[in-house]
Amino acid sequence: MTVQAWLLDDSPKSRGQAAAGRAYRVTLDLLRNPLAVVGALIIIGLILTAIFAPWIAPESPVGQDLSNRLLPPSAEHWMGTDELGRDIFSRVVYGARITLLIVGLVAVISAPLGLLIGAVSGYFGGWTDRVLMGITDVFLSMPKLILALAFAAALGPGIENAIIAIAITTWPAYARIARAETLTIRNSEFVAATRLLGASHSRLIARHILPLCTSSMIIRVTLDMAGIILTAAGLGFLGLGAQPPLPEWGAMISRGRSFILDQWWVATMPGFAIIIVSLGFCFLGDGLRDVLDPKSEGKS
Amino acid sequence: MGRHMTAISLSHVDIAYDGQRVVHDVSFEVAAGESFALVGESGSGKSTVLKAIAGLAPEWTGQIEVLGQPGSHRPDRTLARHCQMVFQDPYGSLHPRKTVDAVLSEPLTIHRIGGQDARVEQALADVGLDRRFRFRYPHQLSGGQRQRVAIARALMLEPQVMLLDEPTSALDVSVQAEILNLLKRLRRERGLTYLMVTHNLPVVSFLCERMAVMNKGRIVEIAPATALHDGAFRDPYTQKLYAASGGD
Numbered sequence: 001m002t003v004q005a006w007l008l009d010d011s012p013k014s015r016g017q018a019a020a021g022r023a024y025r026v027t028l029d030l031l032r033n034p035l036a037v038v039g040a041l042i043i044i045g046l047i048l049t050a051i052f053a054p055w056i057a058p059e060s061p062v063g064q065d066l067s068n069r070l071l072p073p074s075a076e077h078w079m080g081t082d083e084l085g086r087d088i089f090s091r092v093v094y095g096a097r098i099t100l101l102i103v104g105l106v107a108v109i110s111a112p113l114g115l116l117i118g119a120v121s122g123y124f125g126g127w128t129d130r131v132l133m134g135i136t137d138v139f140l141s142m143p144k145l146i147l148a149l150a151f152a153a154a155l156g157p158g159i160e161n162a163i164i165a166i167a168i169t170t171w172p173a174y175a176r177i178a179r180a181e182t183l184t185i186r187n188s189e190f191v192a193a194t195r196l197l198g199a200s201h202s203r204l205i206a207r208h209i210l211p212l213c214t215s216s217m218i219i220r221v222t223l224d225m226a227g228i229i230l231t232a233a234g235l236g237f238l239g240l241g242a243q244p245p246l247p248e249w250g251a252m253i254s255r256g257r258s259f260i261l262d263q264w265w266v267a268t269m270p271g272f273a274i275i276i277v278s279l280g281f282c283f284l285g286d287g288l289r290d291v292l293d294p295k296s297e298g299k300s
Numbered sequence: 301m302g303r304h305m306t307a308i309s310l311s312h313v314d315i316a317y318d319g320q321r322v323v324h325d326v327s328f329e330v331a332a333g334e335s336f337a338l339v340g341e342s343g344s345g346k347s348t349v350l351k352a353i354a355g356l357a358p359e360w361t362g363q364i365e366v367l368g369q370p371g372s373h374r375p376d377r378t379l380a381r382h383c384q385m386v387f388q389d390p391y392g393s394l395h396p397r398k399t400v401d402a403v404l405s406e407p408l409t410i411h412r413i414g415g416q417d418a419r420v421e422q423a424l425a426d427v428g429l430d431r432r433f434r435f436r437y438p439h440q441l442s443g444g445q446r447q448r449v450a451i452a453r454a455l456m457l458e459p460q461v462m463l464l465d466e467p468t469s470a471l472d473v474s475v476q477a478e479i480l481n482l483l484k485r486l487r488r489e490r491g492l493t494y495l496m497v498t499h500n501l502p503v504v505s506f507l508c509e510r511m512a513v514m515n516k517g518r519i520v521e522i523a524p525a526t527a528l529h530d531g532a533f534r535d536p537y538t539q540k541l542y543a544a545s546g547g548d
Contacts, residue, residue, distance in 0.1 A: 010436070010440065011432030011436065012399075012435035012436070015402075018401075018436070018437070022437070189392040189393040190393050193385065193387060193450070194395075194406065195356070195375040196384060196385050197410055197457070198376070198381075198410050207406075211397050212395075212397065
């Protein structure tokens, strides 16, 4: 039996095979969407760049060479050099690590937090709902970047604090989505049937409700990644994110601002990196929405 | 009548949703091993009675007893071992992301019952499902197969009492007959007590011994199922319902 036949078997023989078959089908659907493939390739590129940065980058991201300041792009310096003579291409490559760290940590902190708060709020309703959603609304009512700015300023500038600040501003949107999804699931018959079996509330939320919220959450988080990168870059630009000499893309743009008319490449190159990675996450998110949308579930 | 002779007993039960009373002063008893039907038009409150017994409609007053245990206002772990429910819509009563195996193992996990593998296989066989269905997802099953899984799930904890909420009304006619035969066989083999809600009178005469007719939240008549053959109903509403279903 070939691997493909094993994965697409209509009557799997084990739990593992059933799960693997489902993952395979989702992947197949995703591969049918060209934009999603482009997005996935960009993200994979970002991850590989981050992992292999020391081998890809021709020079150190922090090594200064004041005799080679502000050189235009050339065969030797693909993206030129900045005001301290550092190779911009090397800095952009190392910057992938920081970007990935930021989006990864923000997603890991804010998505589960929002998911849990939303699910608990929607499931129990009543006072729990009012209190939790009240808190969520307070956070939602403030502009994201301003709130992140305030937190970053209060916690002190730095990459870790920028991550915490962004995570604090992103979870309320996820809590809202999770609550809305939970409200539609809460009264369904399979939840009633499981309650009748004697299942506890925590079991119902963790095993029955959260799995149904995760696909819309994955979509939303992927689509939000672009916004997270931009917020991080914005914080970096304002000097509240990554501190010099860390090669964070937003901070790099900020440094290049003073030379933007005469040495355009200093600000533009990291700008391109931000645009491409943001686009990649948007494409992938759109593709995932088509594949994981619960309403299209079971059509394949 | 001894404690164990009565499987379900309701006396003067009122049920409300959000303060709005929908069922008024319902009393009836179902003997152990009996199959009892609640009949009525949609909106007559028959499903609500079932939900109150199961603990899913918490706002009730009066007395509910299941196998001698007083009824609870929320689903209850001990009640779960004795009394289970099968829902109307097999498309809504199975979690869309769980395999048949996961659905059937869950009650065993909740109640810490061992030997899950063998029990799940046995449960599939008992409801007439081939073992190759075990790791399928609900969207890979037909409506009748889903309802078999839902029945198997209800039977996993080996309850004595089954609450059936229109278990066949969402299915094709040919599949309805299969599910009814399955329910009849399971009851005979395990000595189950059925309390079934339906608006379908032929189903009552096939599966049940007695029936209570409900109208606007009240029981208007309790009659033996044989009345469906001879039309021996006293209440004018029941006579109308009987005539509408083709009896004369």
